[in-house]
Amino acid sequence: MIIYTNIILVWSIIGQLDKISRILNGMLKTMNSVKPPRMTALRELHEAENGSPLSILIGTILSARTRDENTSAVVKKLFSRYKTARALASAKPVDVEKIIKSTGFYRVKARRIIEVASIINSKYSGKVPQTIDKLLELPGVGRKTANCVLVYAFDKPAIPVDTHVHRISNRLGLVQTKIPEETEIELMKKIPREHWIRINDIFVMYGQNICKPISPMCAVCQIKKDCSYYRTKFSS
Numbered sequence: 001m002i003i004y005t006n007i008i009l010v011w012s013i014i015g016q017l018d019k020i021s022r023i024l025n026g027m028l029k030t031m032n033s034v035k036p037p038r039m040t041a042l043r044e045l046h047e048a049e050n051g052s053p054l055s056i057l058i059g060t061i062l063s064a065r066t067r068d069e070n071t072s073a074v075v076k077k078l079f080s081r082y083k084t085a086r087a088l089a090s091a092k093p094v095d096v097e098k099i100i101k102s103t104g105f106y107r108v109k110a111r112r113i114i115e116v117a118s119i120i121n122s123k124y125s126g127k128v129p130q131t132i133d134k135l136l137e138l139p140g141v142g143r144k145t146a147n148c149v150l151v152y153a154f155d156k157p158a159i160p161v162d163t164h165v166h167r168i169s170n171r172l173g174l175v176q177t178k179i180p181e182e183t184e185i186e187l188m189k190k191i192p193r194e195h196w197i198r199i200n201d202i203f204v205m206y207g208q209n210i211c212k213p214i215s216p217m218c219a220v221c222q223i224k225k226d227c228s229y230y231r232t233k234f235s236s
Helices: 002-034 041-047 053-062 068-081 085-089 093-103 106-123 132-136 143-154 163-172 180-190 193-209 228-234
Strands: none
Touching: 002 193, 041 053, 041 068, 041 143, 041 193, 053 068, 053 085, 053 106, 053 143, 068 093, 085 106, 093 106, 132 143, 143 180, 143 193, 163 180, 163 193, 163 228
């Protein structure tokens, strides 16, 4: 009985692995068949020659309620002037506000990133912590931001869940959740760890370009067979 149960468990894991691979590959094929997507802001920061954990952390904070291309440009400008946590911690809020104004809520964001930089400079010797517990201790850093830092700054397996990841996961039927925090927990249970680091990147690009909040492009989607939303909407 134990052997039989273990065999079922193994096949279940293999089946889930195949499904997730099929979904991720299908998303990439769909996007490339329509229009090759623009790299996400955090991936751009990750790939940048002068990209750093600090720039990714600050970039994630600044990315709230602003476009990816705007985030990338602002972070590049900000770190061309303030290259270290120590420099940013010593910055005048009014000077930072001028640089990040286009991101929206710039006064609040300016105070926040200076505060975060100050803590990193004094408590962590200028280096961004690499564990989720320590990241969550930073002011204004929630699970999504902390997980983004783990993935994009340190290449550590994590699943950052923003509105795109939350929406698409529920549409596909991978989860049935109400809030992003619940989605993260359920995805961690159901998605093999080897795929975690790719989830945010691909789901965000798919949400921006294909599986939009309103009028998703179901006609061109190559993962319709795996989508509960599509089956329900077009079952009649």
